[in-house]
Amino acid sequence: MVCRLNTDSGFITLMSVYAPTLSSSAELKDIFYDRLSCTVQEVRSGDRLIILEDFNARVGQSQTSWPECVGSHGVGKINENGQRLLEFCSQNLLCVTNTYFNGKFTRKVSWKHPRSSHWHQLDVTFTRKKDLRDILYSRTFHSSNCDTGHSLVVTTASFQSKKIHSSRTAAMKKDTGSIGRRHSRGSTVLKAS
Numbered sequence: 001m002v003c004r005l006n007t008d009s010g011f012i013t014l015m016s017v018y019a020p021t022l023s024s025s026a027e028l029k030d031i032f033y034d035r036l037s038c039t040v041q042e043v044r045s046g047d048r049l050i051i052l053e054d055f056n057a058r059v060g061q062s063q064t065s066w067p068e069c070v071g072s073h074g075v076g077k078i079n080e081n082g083q084r085l086l087e088f089c090s091q092n093l094l095c096v097t098n099t100y101f102n103g104k105f106t107r108k109v110s111w112k113h114p115r116s117s118h119w120h121q122l123d124v125t126f127t128r129k130k131d132l133r134d135i136l137y138s139r140t141f142h143s144s145n146c147d148t149g150h151s152l153v154v155t156t157a158s159f160q161s162k163k164i165h166s167s168r169t170a171a172m173k174k175d176t177g178s179i180g181r182r183h184s185r186g187s188t189v190l191k192a193s
Helices: 026-042 080-091 129-134 170-174
Strands: 002-007 010-018 048-054 094-096 123-128 135-141 152-157 179-182 188-191
Touching: 010 026, 026 080, 048 129, 048 152, 080 094, 094 129, 123 129, 123 135, 123 152, 129 135
Parallel strands: 010 048
Antiparallel strands: 002 010, 048 123, 094 123, 135 152, 179 188
């Protein structure tokens, strides 16, 4: 699902994604990532992009292998789906916001394996690397009852209003026939007729 919002700070494109599980076929995963890549590339470069998803992937603590995609606060080890996901992120200049914020272990993980009882960081939020400055924090809330085995992941962002600059003054816009004359102090004085 894709939603494009027009805000005071410009356009924000939100995407909600659910990826194939680890046991899905490689062909299905390839189709998914090809479609997702096409959708991400259709988003205008001026838009802020936020992807909210359950990628069924563990990106782990591979900050040294993927420094442009993963921060230093990841959890666990990377798996096959995590490898695919980080390749996708690298190709599309995206980063995993959850791995850039230090916090308690329980606020980083979102899913508990039913057999091993190990917690994993499966549900993550992505943004473009250039927009990472707008993300204030990403964390998990385990107390929310979402009728699923996954916990709620919340990302807090703050977007500054875009400043509109004009190279022409209001007087120049109204009267294009005005002639500018140099004043003794170096400023331009306009004479409107």
